[in-house]
Amino acid sequence: xxxxxxxxxxxxxxxxxxxxxxxxxxxxxxxxxxxxxxxxxxxxxxxxxxxxxxxxxxxxxxxxxxxxxxxxx
Numbered sequence: 001x002x003x004x005x006x007x008x009x010x011x012x013x014x015x016x017x018x019x020x021x022x023x024x025x026x027x028x029x030x031x032x033x034x035x036x037x038x039x040x041x042x043x044x045x046x047x048x049x050x051x052x053x054x055x056x057x058x059x060x061x062x063x064x065x066x067x068x069x070x071x072x073x
Contacts, residue, residue, distance in 0.1 A: 004070035011066035015059050018066025027069075031062050 002022045011018025015035045020028030038058060042051030 002070040007070035008067035012063035015062035
């Protein structure tokens with residue numbers, strides 16, 4: 001059984017890592033690919049603080065999702 005707090009922290013640092021730690025590697029890869037798309041689109045096209053804010057909100061959501069996965073299976 002995965003530690004829910006550790007899963008949340010891992011996913012807050014790198015979205016998808018907490019999901020993989022909690023046991024769903026496929027979902028973790030999907031979360032990570034979405035993060036990469038945000039970074040590429042944001043870094044190359046928009047270059048705005050708004051993209052950074054969206055990435056932060058996404059990381060918080062990923063942490064919440066990883067916590068729920070580890071807590072409730």
